Amino acid sequence: MKLQKATRCALFAVLELASDPQRQLSATEIADKYSLSSNHLAKVLRDLGRAGLVESVRGAGGGYRFSGNAKRATLFDVIKIFEDIDADCLINPEPGDDTDIGQALCMAMQEIDSIARGTLMSITIQTLLKSIHWNRERLPQAETETP
Amino acid sequence: MFERYGGRNGRFFLIAERDQKFIGFIIGEVRAWEFGSPPCGWIFALGVDPDVRLGGVASRLFESICGKFSEIGVDMVRTMLPVDDHLNMSFFRSQGMKGGPFIQLEKHLTDG
Structure with a gap:
């Protein structure tokens, strides 16, 4: 599964900010840490703001x-802002989808989508942040970056 | 159900109480699974009174049954859920569970 650039920017920003909800970071600080385009990230942050996942703080x-709500918001809630996740061969059929082979391929793709959607809808922001600590405990020798 | 799974032969039916009031349960057992997988703990039912959810009851039940599984000597716990049961799947993931190496397949017996 390959996420679009905007989606990756959004996930990095949401997870970085959620790792310490009291902290305020500029778009440039987040962009520098994850090697992202700060212009692109600024636009993504505005979209996340409209979705209620981040808020901008004015002043010095x-x-x-x-x-x-890190206990409730899931990876799916972030991804759906930037990805057309409802696009499938039933809703948006493409040429060939109405053939026998097209329909069989459609069923295979729907099976993958169903698992992906279930996975993304069940991983909350808090759980993903916790998994970083679990990974550190399980692999103490691994060099992992603090979010 | 309680008699069948109440702590016999690797089967566990644990309940949570607060002020002598029933507020939750978890059921599981140690079993070997298909295609040569070694015995592991299986959780197949979990419930918490909606009035006390988000209070750590399910986490305590999960930790307790995992402790029971460990005492028997298994080092893995598994469960299986409908792919759209996001509430329970979120809970199990919050306890550190993740997708494993098995996938469930099925077929209608009336299909060709």
Whole structure:
């Protein structure tokens, strides 16, 4: 599964900010940490703001902070803002989808989509952040970056 | 159900109480699974009174039954859920569970 650039930007920003909800970070600080385009990230942060996942803080030391519910918001909630996840061969049929082979391929793709959707809808922001600590405990020798 | 799974032969039916009031349960057992997988703990039912959810009851039940599985000597716990049961799947993931190496397949017996 390959996510679009905007989606990856959004996930990095949401997870970085949610790792410390009291902290405010500028788009540039987040962009520098994850080697992202700060212009692109600024646009993504505006979309995340409209979705209620982050909020901008004005004034000195201002920036962005996480404003969602980390126990409830899932990876799916972030991804659906930027990806057309409902696009499938039933809703948006493409040439060939109405043939026997097209329909059989469609069923295979729907099976993959169903598992992907179930996975993304069940991983909350908090659980993903916790998994970083579990990975560190399980692989203490691995060099992992603090979010 | 309680008699069948109440702590016999690797079967566990644990309940949670608060002020002598029933507030939750978890059921599981140690079993060997298909295609040569070694015995592991299986959780197949979990419930918490909606009035006390998000209070850590399910986490305590999960930790308790995992402790029971460990005492028997298995080092893995598994469960199986409908792919759209996001509530329970979120809970199990919050306990550190993740997708494993098995996938469930099925077929209608009336299909060709």
